Amino acid sequence: MGETMAMLNDDVNQIERFLNTGFNEILQLVVLFVFSSFVLFGVSWQLALVGLMPLPMVLWGSLFYQRLISPRYKRVREAVGSLSSRLENNIAGILVIKSFTAEQFESKRVKEASEEYQQANRHAIRLSAVYVPLIRMAIAIGFGGVLLLGSYWVLEDKGVLTVGELVLFSMLIQRMLWPLTRMGVTLDEFERAKASARRTFGLLETPSKIVDPPDPDSLPLPVRGAICFDQIHFTYHRGTPVLMGLDFMLSPGETVGIAGATGAGKSTLIKMLLRLYDPDRGCVTFDGIDLKQLEVREIRHNIALVSQDVYLFHGTIAENIAYASPQAGREQIERASRSAQFHEFVLSLPEGYQTLIGERGIRLSGGQRQRLSIARAVLKDAPVMVFDEATSSVDSETERAIQESLMPITQGRTALIIAHRLSTIRHADRILVLNQGKVVEEGHHNDLIELNGIYADLWHVQSGDLTPEKILPN
Template sequence: MTADITKPSGAKSARSPGQLRRIARLFIPYRGRLALMLLIIAVTSAFTAVSPFLLQQILDVAIPEANVRLLTWLTIATLIVTVAGAAGNVLQSWIANIVGQRVMHDLRVSVYDRLSRMSLGFFTRTRTGEVQSRINNDIGGVDSVVTNTVGNLVGDTTTLIAAVAAMLLLDWRLALMCLATIPLFVWIARSVGKQRRALAARRQEQLADVTSLVEESMSVSGILLGKTLGRGPAQVRRFTGESARLAELEVNTQLAGRWRFASIQVFFGVIPALVYFAAGLAAASGDALVSIGTLVAFTTVQVRMFRPLMSLMSAGVQLQSSMALFTRIFGYLDLHIDITEKAAPKTLGEVRGEVRFDHVGFAYREESPTLRDIDLTVAPGTSMAVVGATGSGKTTLGYLVARLYDVTEGTVTIDGVDVRDLSFESLTDTVGVVSQETHLFHATVAENLRFAKPDATDAELETAARAARIHEHIASLPEGYDTVVGERGYRFSGGEKQRLAIARMVLRNPPVLVLDEATSALDTRTEQEVQAALDALAEGRTTIAIAHRLSTIRDADQIVVLDGGRVAERGTHAELVALGGKYADLLAQDAIEDWAGDVEEPVAG
């Protein structure tokens, strides 16, 4: 079973060297651009380092000696250095943003691709909002780190090294006095980073909770449920509480260590005054410690050193905080994919459509098997209906054919080939599933139909819609096939949505069809209309129909009754009625429900 991914795996792994190496590997495809950025940073830092020495020469030589020629050239050089530094910073930022956004794109695609290959079981265990939060909030949360922080770390480090070198060249005694305080500042930054990392992990968990709540309550189904049960105000109060907790965590995260950083800023603001004070005392005692030009140049470098040093400490804090987000992102990328395609998969040529269950067993949890020793054969072009009480394993049996789950015992074969040996493309071309829950995108009717066959012509769409008994309704709409179906198709009735799903499957044209209680949630009249479309779809195909209402499967070539995950009875409708066993009991119950006019809620068997 897949591990629980709703919680981060821990701060320890977040700061491990392996984690940092993994982040660094994200940039390997763009090492050429990174090399160019490093070159620009080096050149820009060199220009920045030259500027104080130009200032020193202006104050100590050009002005005292009234050397206008030298003053002119030093001023021009200062202008060139300033412009070159500014241009270099723009180029560096441009390249860093390009590389950063490419890395962000790669991360999003990698997570989405990983999730798309997860089995159905993963999504039944995971909140939709949690998945969205990982893709949107977690990856979005590392945007500034990936785009700016990495480039800033390199640029600020280079600038800081150049500034320290310049300070040492100007006066090593003053330089040592200033640099002695740096270890204290680094320690402060690291402690703040640890604090923010823990807060960031809690913040992302809370953000996922808020995202999930919005996803669940603001969908059409959620709004409908809330309004009909009068739970709207309660949902608002619940959201208010979740949002308040998120706001508190955001404030705590942003303010963590602010006072400590403020103390560093104050200290750096005082240091130039201390340098001037020390130089003034030396001059008053008759010992000129440094020249005026050197003193001004030194304090200029010192002030310039403050910016990259503070930026480095802030970047370090941000990088440590982002480790919690990277842990969550890598947690998804490391999810075990339990349904995979073989290295050399098989394909089916001309499909006959024989489906065979050979002593099949399946369990969602090892201690509680869902299916046991299922031994069935569906001949090509015939139909098999599967009935049974809720929880007997009906839906699971059908999903094993489409390989939405893998068997834990035995084999499921199509034309003698184990479905686990088939390529995904061959399997999806062979097996089509019409579920009781029809999913339509917020797009046009034509776009929803073309999801099954992107290159389908308008004529093919109309042919498929006619086969599904839905063309006349679509044609009556103001915009016809260009009508937007609305969120999850709520502009259409249940029967209309089911017929759109059937039309989609007609376009797909699979030789093997699994009908998963496709009419269980419909009223009797609509059920008859949809059933007629399903009968047309199933004609000439191998069909496995998971049935809730037995009136829809009387004409099946064989009917299988599941009880407790085992085959309890098997035969035609007439044979099973004559047997007077479980099928007859289910049939009697179904007749009572039909007479009473009840329509049960669809529940996967």
């Protein structure tokens, strides 16, 4: 994240600085060079050649410098991104850092990133500090040669040049050559901007692995919400397999709970459903159509997600609830808020639904953010609702209230509820238990308890109903 923000801020600013100053200087230099060359060669082509004698050296030196400095500035931009990433992580995780008294450790890591940036900059500046004076010396030689030879011709009355022409020549050669002393600085800025542009456009031009089909299908209306995971296999990049033959169906209007230990693949199947990733093998269908044959926008438009990692935007409570439906009226917002057991809290605030919640909802507690997220999903009014640990950040009383409201919320919709708190999915139409990326148990709560398998063990752990034999291994 820090590297991406460095690209969006520092790298873009670097490009802007070059376009505002460096590019303007290059354009002026080209126009001035063309005009002055025409006049100078008209007055005395011999003296013009003397004056332009340093030009090949300047051009060759610039190309050589460019080849040497380019990798150094690339390293500078990478070091900036690394430093920005470290700072962003420290600011975002300040509570964890303080709670573990890790200030000294993090300060050391920031210092190391800063020193790396400093060394990269020093490595680049060392070369540019040599290049710029050499360019100025070469230009001074050309200017001095013009004055020396021109003055000799005038004083010796060779008839090649008059005093007036020498004055004109001196003025124009100075106007033409002196801006070249800025060539080193301008080229330096150009190389910095090029390194920034390479990173920025590299990010912008990175192709998405999830693309719409060239001739997409459309979901038949009305959308029913039938979901099918057909022998799904999936592995994250360089990771171990997460889903291995995941196979189940959700009927329209059915509420299905998903349980399982951490790492069983519960959150990954949501990413499959939203088509954030494509399976390595198998397919996911929506109302009988493979997700790969549908537009990504249409898939996500028909799914309302309540994530365990709630993200809220800076703005009012009303704006965040109506995020998916900006045209929603006050009555619709309040109805969705009541469904999420959030309305009473909002009314207790002095400004009600116009209360600003701050960046990422910092002015709300974890439970309040979660309830706002549920209200946002309810207002979206999608045929499929997905709850990923929707009650993970709420207290027991709020959890009970949300559980009571889940039935009317999901009425007539297909609902997929992932929960570590099994009480949240106790009354689901079906419960699927995942283990090692596939369904190992399926049934209603009471049936799974009687089965005395993984689900029963999880239930006993959470309810505190453990016998000494279950607690202590033989």
